[in-house]
Amino acid sequence: MTDSVVAIAVRRQTRASETGRCAVLYPAIAEAARRVGANAVGLIDVGCSAGLNLNADRVGITYSNGQSLGDPSSAVQLSSSLVGDRPIPARAMPEVAARAGVDLDPADVTGADDARWLRACLWPDQPERAARLEAEMALAATAPALLLQGDAVEVVPGAFARVPADALPVVTTTWALPHFPLQSRLRFLHRLGEAAASRAVAWVSAEGAGVAPAIPALGDRRASGHSIIGLAAVSGRPALRAEAIGRCWSQGRLLAWLADS
Numbered sequence: 001m002t003d004s005v006v007a008i009a010v011r012r013q014t015r016a017s018e019t020g021r022c023a024v025l026y027p028a029i030a031e032a033a034r035r036v037g038a039n040a041v042g043l044i045d046v047g048c049s050a051g052l053n054l055n056a057d058r059v060g061i062t063y064s065n066g067q068s069l070g071d072p073s074s075a076v077q078l079s080s081s082l083v084g085d086r087p088i089p090a091r092a093m094p095e096v097a098a099r100a101g102v103d104l105d106p107a108d109v110t111g112a113d114d115a116r117w118l119r120a121c122l123w124p125d126q127p128e129r130a131a132r133l134e135a136e137m138a139l140a141a142t143a144p145a146l147l148l149q150g151d152a153v154e155v156v157p158g159a160f161a162r163v164p165a166d167a168l169p170v171v172t173t174t175w176a177l178p179h180f181p182l183q184s185r186l187r188f189l190h191r192l193g194e195a196a197a198s199r200a201v202a203w204v205s206a207e208g209a210g211v212a213p214a215i216p217a218l219g220d221r222r223a224s225g226h227s228i229i230g231l232a233a234v235s236g237r238p239a240l241r242a243e244a245i246g247r248c249w250s251q252g253r254l255l256a257w258l259a260d261s
């Protein structure tokens with residue numbers, strides 16, 4: 001089967017969609033909504049791969065200090081170890097009024113080929129990750145999110161338009177921006193600023209130190225093995241005001257919350 005394996009491998013990008021990203025996203029999105037005073041959010045995940053981040057409110061998360069967030073009855077249960085003494089905010093995420101993923105090549109969990117590829121990208125000796133991916137894909141398939149294909153710089157304005165006027169659009173990026181040339185990252189940021197000129201907008205990022213433009217790197221060196229959790233929430237101002245609200249390791253398996261909340 002060498003020829004067919006090679007044909008698939010050169011066409012597809014490896015995907016590591018499964019893991020604890022929602023352990024980071026859930027409290028950060030809830031915090032963004034609190035700062036803007038929003039009672040509903042519309043999630044726009046950029047570089048979404050299979051769009052599993054769009055279910056942040058539908059999973060259950062337990063933190064090592066005993067805190068829990070999300071849905072305790074969900075089939076997807078995540079855990080995350082807290083680093084440092086500061087607890088994460090206990091606030092629940094508001095209602096999610098819209099979910100849209102943006103990717104050059106989104107993976108559709110309801111399609112057999114894409115689902116098989118997502119499974120193939122996991123290490124075969126980690127059955128617990130495989131089981132969680134199955135649960136996450138099944139959850140996503142119960143209410144498939146809108147997946148918009150294309151370059152984020154071009155597609156994001158259309159994604160904002162899908163979010164009802166009374167909901168806060170929250171753009172999320174997790175380990176996506178290093179795949180954008182620097183110029184595209186800046187143009188992406190510009191798109192957020194443009195949207196924020198006419199409505200409140202938030203951006204939650206989990207990216208390597210110094211990767212997300214405008215998010216402070218806290219003096220951390222690039223490629224230092226952890227990532228910065230960024231939050232930019234704007235209401236009625238033309239420019240995004242960005243801050244670093246935490247650090248995380250291993251895509252959310254460890255998390256240090258830094259922000260006052």
Ligand SMILES: C[S@@+](CC[C@H](N)C(=O)[O-])C[C@H]1O[C@@H](n2cnc3c(N)ncnc32)[C@H](O)[C@@H]1O
Binds near residue numbers: 016046048102153184
């Ligand atoms: C490493 S994956 C990250 C996926 C996911 N966010 C995660 O946390 O694992 C990067 C994703 O960004 C997408 N991507 C790269 N450049 C892009 C662009 N200009 N516009 C939209 N998506 C892009 C790729 O197709 C890929 O799915």
